[in-house]
């Protein structure tokens with residue numbers, strides 16, 4: 260495993276001696292770690308005290324920023340962290356304050372069986388407790404690509420993904436500076452799926468070959484969204500998206516490259532009784548839905564509103580509500596047909612249809628495209644820069 264005593268010392272120094280107030284300044288200091296939310300406990304929903312278990316082969320350092328006491332060394336290879344409204348406890352020892360930093364001596368630690376690079380913080384607010392992983396940018400990108408890409412795909416396409424993933428998280432870090440939340444990104448596909456360390460060499464190579472490379476627009480790091488398959492949708496025609504801040508996402512021409520892929524078109528047949536249960540969060544259950552009809556589409560052919568017939572009543576749902584309620588619906592571009600006691604959805608694409616189309620990018624590489632040309636196609640007007 261790549262770590263050293265020096266690395267551990269520099270990580271501790273970074274955590275302890277760089278105050279938060281310097282984060283927003285343009286300095287030449289080392290890139291701050293990405294703060295990824297691993298787990299969150301919401302006391303308004305669950306009043307019971309919960310616990311997290313961290314493991315490391317060589318123990319931990321524990322630092323309390325509230326009391327600014329020096330790091331407490333723990334030889335224990337397993338830490339059980341419990342918390343309630345007023346305190347954070349580690350292996351039964353209570354620490355004052357609302358934050359605790361935990362630094363694995365090895366530079367990595369396990370949480371519930373998954374290994375993560377970097378260090379951790381436990382942060383309490385009035386209603387929430389957050390378990391946050393502080394991880395080096397390049398290690399974060401490497402982890403993300405394991406779940407957001409396909410290890411068997413060519414290095415060239417993973418280079419495009421690495422630049423996109425790196426730019427996206429840096430743009431999110433900038434956005435997070437305006438927020439009161441103690442983390443930059445979630446570990447779910449709400450941002451980028453992040454599941455810790457791996458040893459997939461093709462992905463490590465792609466990240467190393469593009470180290471520090473980001474996409475910028477007018478000197479600012481671009482919010483480089485991506486999805487699995489665009490389904491041929493032209494993003495500039497999407498109405499429910501503010502392209503003002505990110506004009507490079509308003510591509511005015513279609514990607515046709517993904518149309519050769521299996522994922523491009525999908526069909527799902529869902530029983531009306533199941534649909535009724537799924538949409539109960541929006542339309543009261545019981546009672547079985549009889550029909551769903553498309554009420555509005557935007558210029559990009561994305562469904563923005565549907566009418567749901569149930570009993571004698573007609574309800575209206577937004578396209579986003581239906582998408583969030585029905586897990587089998589893969590995109591916002593589809594038709595609906597009634598077939599006996601089911602509805603048949605025929606759709607195009609997989610995801611939100613904005614930014615880079617991953618399956619399209621893979622086909623481009625098969626056609627001999629270079630990663631720079633791919634990024635230029637999906638994020639027009641951006642340029643590649645290297646951060647220090």
Ligand SMILES: [Zn+2]
Pocket residue numbers: 488489490491514515516517518616618619
């Ligand atoms: Zn596409």
